[in-house]
Amino acid sequence: MSSTDVRPTASPVPVPESDPASDAPIRRMPPAPPLRATRPGRRSGRRLTIAVGAALAVGALITAFPFVWMLFSSVKPQSESIDYPPKLLPQEPTFEYYVRLFTELDFGRYLVNTLIVVAIGAVGLLFMAMAGFAFAKYDFRGKGGLFFLVIATMMIPVQVTMIPTYLILNGFKLTNTLVGIALPTLVSGFGIFLFRQFMVTIPTEMLEAARIDGAGEIRTFLTIVLPMSKPILAVQAVLTFIAGWNSFLWPLIIASDQKLYTLSVGLALLNQQLAVNPSLQMAAASVMVVPILIVFIVFQRHVVQGFALSGLK
Amino acid sequence: MRTAKLTPYAFVTPAMVLLIAFGVLPLIVALAVSFTDMDISGLANWSNVEFAGLDNYERLVADPDFWQAFGNTVFFAVIGVPTVVLVSLGVALLLARSEAPFYRALRSFYFIPAITGIVAISLVWGYLYNTQFGLFNWLLSLVGVPPVQWLSDPLLAKFSVAFVAIWRGTGLNIIIFLAALQGVPKEYTEAAALDGAGSWRTTRSIVIPLLRFAIFFVTVTTIIAWLQFFDEPFVLTDGGPLGATTSMSIFLYKEGFRLNQFGYASAGSVVLFVIIALVTMLQLRLRRPDVEY
Numbered sequence: 001m002s003s004t005d006v007r008p009t010a011s012p013v014p015v016p017e018s019d020p021a022s023d024a025p026i027r028r029m030p031p032a033p034p035l036r037a038t039r040p041g042r043r044s045g046r047r048l049t050i051a052v053g054a055a056l057a058v059g060a061l062i063t064a065f066p067f068v069w070m071l072f073s074s075v076k077p078q079s080e081s082i083d084y085p086p087k088l089l090p091q092e093p094t095f096e097y098y099v100r101l102f103t104e105l106d107f108g109r110y111l112v113n114t115l116i117v118v119a120i121g122a123v124g125l126l127f128m129a130m131a132g133f134a135f136a137k138y139d140f141r142g143k144g145g146l147f148f149l150v151i152a153t154m155m156i157p158v159q160v161t162m163i164p165t166y167l168i169l170n171g172f173k174l175t176n177t178l179v180g181i182a183l184p185t186l187v188s189g190f191g192i193f194l195f196r197q198f199m200v201t202i203p204t205e206m207l208e209a210a211r212i213d214g215a216g217e218i219r220t221f222l223t224i225v226l227p228m229s230k231p232i233l234a235v236q237a238v239l240t241f242i243a244g245w246n247s248f249l250w251p252l253i254i255a256s257d258q259k260l261y262t263l264s265v266g267l268a269l270l271n272q273q274l275a276v277n278p279s280l281q282m283a284a285a286s287v288m289v290v291p292i293l294i295v296f297i298v299f300q301r302h303v304v305q306g307f308a309l310s311g312l313k
Numbered sequence: 314m315r316t317a318k319l320t321p322y323a324f325v326t327p328a329m330v331l332l333i334a335f336g337v338l339p340l341i342v343a344l345a346v347s348f349t350d351m352d353i354s355g356l357a358n359w360s361n362v363e364f365a366g367l368d369n370y371e372r373l374v375a376d377p378d379f380w381q382a383f384g385n386t387v388f389f390a391v392i393g394v395p396t397v398v399l400v401s402l403g404v405a406l407l408l409a410r411s412e413a414p415f416y417r418a419l420r421s422f423y424f425i426p427a428i429t430g431i432v433a434i435s436l437v438w439g440y441l442y443n444t445q446f447g448l449f450n451w452l453l454s455l456v457g458v459p460p461v462q463w464l465s466d467p468l469l470a471k472f473s474v475a476f477v478a479i480w481r482g483t484g485l486n487i488i489i490f491l492a493a494l495q496g497v498p499k500e501y502t503e504a505a506a507l508d509g510a511g512s513w514r515t516t517r518s519i520v521i522p523l524l525r526f527a528i529f530f531v532t533v534t535t536i537i538a539w540l541q542f543f544d545e546p547f548v549l550t551d552g553g554p555l556g557a558t559t560s561m562s563i564f565l566y567k568e569g570f571r572l573n574q575f576g577y578a579s580a581g582s583v584v585l586f587v588i589i590a591l592v593t594m595l596q597l598r599l600r601r602p603d604v605e606y
Binding site: 045048049052053055056057059060061063064066067069070073081082083084085086124127128130131133134135138139140143146149150152153156157158159160161162164165166167168170183184185186187189192217221242245246248249253263264265267270271278281282284285286288289292293296297300303304307308 | 318320321322324325327328329331332333334335336337338339340341342343346351356404407408410411413415416419420421422423424425426427428429430431432433434435436437438439440441443445446447448451454480485488489491492512537540541543544548561562565566569570575578579582583585586589593
């Protein structure tokens with residue numbers, strides 16, 4: 001719904017000072033011991049759990065079905081993919097369309113551009129960690145006002161900033177550059193906020209000890225603070241990757257030269273040009289979706305935790 | 314240590330500069346540009362830009378396309394918000410029923426639509442919705458229903474587009490509800506069970522009241538998201554047919570980037586911002602105090 005970003009519209013109400021990251025809210029308490037025959041419905045309760053499980057499984061399959069359809073269709077020859085009645089499984093599987101994406105079409109370049117945009121996002125991650133650290137562990141003049149600004153920017157919708165941001169980037173001659181594509185979403189108020197919340201919990205004594213040992217502020221940040229912030233870094237890195245990989249609005253607005261298209265813009269172009277070849281389209285969609293699925297499966301805990309943090313105190 | 318005084322500023326500066334440049338400054342620019350006749354010639358040379366007073370706003374009020382986009386946005390929000398909130402709450406309550414590995418594995422399936430890119434999703438759904446060789450029309454033909462124009466019938470297109478957004482929008486909220494459900498103290502539900510309350514009764518009388526903050530939060534963010542509705546209609550129908558799926562955001566995008574009417578589009582975006590801010594503030598006002606636990 002809202003743009004491709006990972007919901008930057010975080011909490012519209014002041015979030016209480018808690019420490020969301022350190023004790024993973026996702027993790028469950030150990031299950032309570034089963035209650036002994038408190039009521040006669042225990043067995044029917046279990047039967048209900050099985051029935052609900054079956055219903056949820058059907059729902060899960062329906063939810064995931066478009067992706068299954070995409071993967072199967074991507075290896076069907078074109079004649080099969082526009083065949084009527086449609087068949088689920090490909091009769092003569094072929095990887096022809098994946099090859100065509102990278103040989104006849106420019107998807108290799110789009111992929112590289114996307115990876116560059118994602119890599120620039122890593123710089124933003126460092127900036128956010130630095131700012132979060134300063135808000136967590138230093139006292140300085142203007143801190144309150146600046147932190148209010150951080151919170152306030154979380155509530156501004158992207159469609160409002162879309163046109164002025166284009167005008168600003170144009171003023172700096174950054175339209176039609178990969179840096180220009182990455183800049184508007186490089187730093188998010190929500191990201192700074194999360195880092196700050198986590199870094200508040202780092203014991204100040206550890207930082208003092210490092211300083212007494214003669215470490216400078218930057219060295220303290222790099223060797224003590226960052227390693228201790230690994231959990232929140234992991235969450236944010238995964239979210240930044242997903243947001244950068246999927247981002248659509250900014251590449252669409254900022255890149256007018258086809259050489260600078262990212263995967264999502266290249267894909268949108270395919271949508272308009274080749275409406276008659278679903279196999280090719282599904283292959284392109286798979287190129288975009290499968291890496292995200294792999295990241296999701298490998299880092300599922302971090303992804304879920306990150307999304308959950310975006311929602312609650 | 315004198316250097317320590319400057320250190321915090323060194324740490325915050327890069328992030329704050331970017332945040333101000335792309336978070337705060339655009340709001341001011343939008344407001345300023347909305348009072349001018351800025352267009353493509355103004356983009357090339359600032360001296361071509363002239364002050365236009367409230368012209369853009371007056372034009373907006375008289376523009377039937379704007380009102381159509383406004384009406385569509387309200388329509389989408391009225392369908393989308395309750396559906397997304399209820400479906401994600403329902404699925405989360407069911408998923409939280411058991412901690413068995415099977416249940417945990419099922420969760421991932423519901424999350425997938427939320428993390429995949431909108432363009433890929435739209436291609437897949439566009440294929441499923443295809444009138445000639447799409448899967449949905451074939452499924453309908455199995456029960457004897459003639460082919461349906463999923464994306465080219467003005468009324469049906471609204472529902473088709475909204476459906477994809479609902480499908481995609483639930484995953485994130487399910488995660489938020491599941492996280493909130495973990496915050497419900499076990500003792501409460503156990504006490505209710507000991508008192509002989511069934512699971513439906515426990516859910517209705519104990520769990521849902523305790524989820525009030527989460528429900529409120531999800532409702533607010535979902536309303537904001539649907540007022541900004543953009544991605545799905547943009548890639549599935551490009552706002553068509555005949556503007557039937559043009560939301561306010563699509564209207565702004567088209568006026569701004571297709572017609573290069575930056576001043577006019579900025580006025581529209583200021584209006585959208587005011588609407589979103591008002592709706593959000595109204596909700597914050599109406600919100601009753603939380604149940605403490």
